[in-house]
Amino acid sequence: MPEPLQPDDFALMAGAAAGDTTAFAALIRRHQSALVNFFRRLGAHHEAEDVAQETFLRVWRYRTRYRPTARFTTFLFTLARHAWADHLRRAQKQERVVESFGAEAAPHDAVTQDAARQRLDAQVALAALPEKLRLVVVMSLYQGLKYEDIAAALGVPVGTVKSRMFLAMARLKDVFDVEK
Amino acid sequence: MSKNKNACVWAEELPALLLGELSAERAAEVERHAAGCAACAEQREAFGRVLFRMRAASAEQPVRDLAPDLFARLPAAEADWRRHNFWLRAAALLLATVSLGTALLWNQHRNSSFDLAATVPASRISNPVSSIPYPATDKTASVAQALAWLERTQEADGHWDTARWGAQRMYSVGLTSLALLALSADGHALTTPQRAVLARGLDWLAAQQDADGKLGPDGSALMYNHSMATLALLEGAALETNSAHRVACQRALAFITSAQRASGGWGYSRGPSENVNTSITVWQLQALLRAEALGFAEVRPHVARGLAWLGERVSAEGRMGYRRADDFPNGAETLTAAGALCLLRSAGGAADLRVAKMLAWVRGTAAQPTTPDYYRCYFVSAALAAAGGGAEPALEKMRGAVLARQTRDGSEAGSWTPGDRWGRAGGRIYATALAVLALQSG
Numbered sequence: 162m163p164e165p166l167q168p169d170d171f172a173l174m175a176g177a178a179a180g181d182t183t184a185f186a187a188l189i190r191r192h193q194s195a196l197v198n199f200f201r202r203l204g205a206h207h208e209a210e211d212v213a214q215e216t217f218l219r220v221w222r223y224r225t226r227y228r229p230t231a232r233f234t235t236f237l238f239t240l241a242r243h244a245w246a247d248h249l250r251r252a253q254k255q256e257r258v259v260e261s262f263g264a265e266a267a268p269h270d271a272v273t274q275d276a277a278r279q280r281l282d283a284q285v286a287l288a289a290l291p292e293k294l295r296l297v298v299v300m301s302l303y304q305g306l307k308y309e310d311i312a313a314a315l316g317v318p319v320g321t322v323k324s325r326m327f328l329a330m331a332r333l334k335d336v337f338d339v340e341k
Numbered sequence: 342m343s344k345n346k347n348a349c350v351w352a353e354e355l356p357a358l359l360l361g362e363l364s365a366e367r368a369a370e371v372e373r374h375a376a377g378c379a380a381c382a383e384q385r386e387a388f389g390r391v392l393f394r395m396r397a398a399s400a401e402q403p404v405r406d407l408a409p410d411l412f413a414r415l416p417a418a419e420a421d422w423r424r425h426n427f428w429l430r431a432a433a434l435l436l437a438t439v440s441l442g443t444a445l446l447w448n449q450h451r452n453s454s455f456d457l458a459a460t461v462p463a464s465r466i467s468n469p470v471s472s473i474p475y476p477a478t479d480k481t482a483s484v485a486q487a488l489a490w491l492e493r494t495q496e497a498d499g500h501w502d503t504a505r506w507g508a509q510r511m512y513s514v515g516l517t518s519l520a521l522l523a524l525s526a527d528g529h530a531l532t533t534p535q536r537a538v539l540a541r542g543l544d545w546l547a548a549q550q551d552a553d554g555k556l557g558p559d560g561s562a563l564m565y566n567h568s569m570a571t572l573a574l575l576e577g578a579a580l581e582t583n584s585a586h587r588v589a590c591q592r593a594l595a596f597i598t599s600a601q602r603a604s605g606g607w608g609y610s611r612g613p614s615e616n617v618n619t620s621i622t623v624w625q626l627q628a629l630l631r632a633e634a635l636g637f638a639e640v641r642p643h644v645a646r647g648l649a650w651l652g653e654r655v656s657a658e659g660r661m662g663y664r665r666a667d668d669f670p671n672g673a674e675t676l677t678a679a680g681a682l683c684l685l686r687s688a689g690g691a692a693d694l695r696v697a698k699m700l701a702w703v704r705g706t707a708a709q710p711t712t713p714d715y716y717r718c719y720f721v722s723a724a725l726a727a728a729g730g731g732a733e734p735a736l737e738k739m740r741g742a743v744l745a746r747q748t749r750d751g752s753e754a755g756s757w758t759p760g761d762r763w764g765r766a767g768g769r770i771y772a773t774a775l776a777v778l779a780l781q782s783g
Contacts, residue, residue: 172713175760186408197404210404214411218418229760283395301360302395308362326360327353333391 170233178224185224189217192237195304199238202299203245204288216244231313238300238314249292286336294329297322349380355388480740480780483747484527486755487777491520492538494756494770499545501770507759508768511566514549514557516767517542518569519774525576526781536581543577546570547589554592561609564600568624571597575631594632597625598643605650618663619654622647623679630686648687651680652695659698674706678720685727700728707735713761715775718743723782743776 176184200209219240312319375381500517521542557566571593606617660673661680681699684690757772
């Protein structure tokens, strides 16, 4: 059979489900970098590690509910999405983040355009996207999840993921076009 | 927003195309459309530039180890969860006394708030081998229980259903073959009903063969499906006198020999590419070696070339590489055992110094505690048994671990839960068949 991409996630999760903290620590170390960077790309800064820890705590809490038929990263990013949404709610910052980045990327303001020309890197372009689109882009481009895994993690149909990715690409194209 | 965003109804497919999310057929369809649609061609190029710029910023920043802090937080978090659960239960009880309907709605809300993590009893999730004591279970009784499970789960037409047992449809032929190989492992001890199960399965396999002798659909699973099916047909042919099955064997063997590359190895498909690997080659060689032993003399030159190719992939320490002798992208334990098994079954293999090194390495790794892997258990058991080590401690320990994992009661009694790295591909049929083969090898 084809060689696996993540050969031991299921087994480590099975160990964690049985209370094996060594297996759980191995699972954390395998995925912590991807998870912290995931939250950084969504807009977190110093709090990215806290939200990643919160996600892993949820993995431990729900470890016996994990269904081995689902890809572990789908399970992980489902919990990550919940942890991120809770984090945004707690901090009451979601609207502020969207508004502030939206203002930075507004294409018809000459002053802003000048500023944007200096600072339009991928991170700012990403931050200019609405939360729903940003999640899809980060999960697909940076976390390497397939559309169907993203759909499962977000609880939406695959067609919605496809539409959101298209909208995101169109908006990113416009943001980058400001540089021309 | 781009002025072209709604220029064509196909545009939504473009990001999916660039990200490799479309099937080969759909991708070709979209490519054909884009070739003749100026709006889509422009959009595609623009999206390609966006992806390039976004990916250019994909480098991840280093992250410190979160585990120590997390474990320090765990006791307090668990206390919080217990308190939370207590109040949840109290609230549910209170509501239940007010109204059964309200309580039902509450329960429904709790269950629906977490879609993917639906409850699975902890008993259904397998544990690491190292955490399970080895039981004094009777191997014969365990195998009999497993064969009974296979017997009662066979579909009326002779195959085992992938969807029903948590496996991927692309492996349908291979998994039915593994189930038949498990039944054939001690074929002379089969009961009359079990012989009927075997015959039905072989009939189904033979019916899957196309005009080229190929068993199973084209795709990345082809050569696994085909070699496993050939092996199952050969084992069946050794037990019965069905001439149709013997003809199917000959045609299946011809397909394998025609797929052999000039180098002597095999790859994922029959094409001219020299993209070959040991994982696929060992399965083709297993089929050819068994055929040779059963008197199919025409395969002999192909066996010799295949074994020569395999021998060149053994490292100086006795590990089997994947494409080269120093190539171990996914570990070497399984491939080394599989390679040793093939080399041992060849003439002079038992006296080969490379094989002795490989076996020493396999024994060393087999004795180490590890996570479950029925695929590896099968090859290690088969290799050590083929080397004549029926009572080797490493082999007994590994088989004991396999026995400990068998489901003992309930509707799946006799089977094995697919909790290893191949579980998502092969499901319960794979786990059960390979566990039986691991116990029966030699």
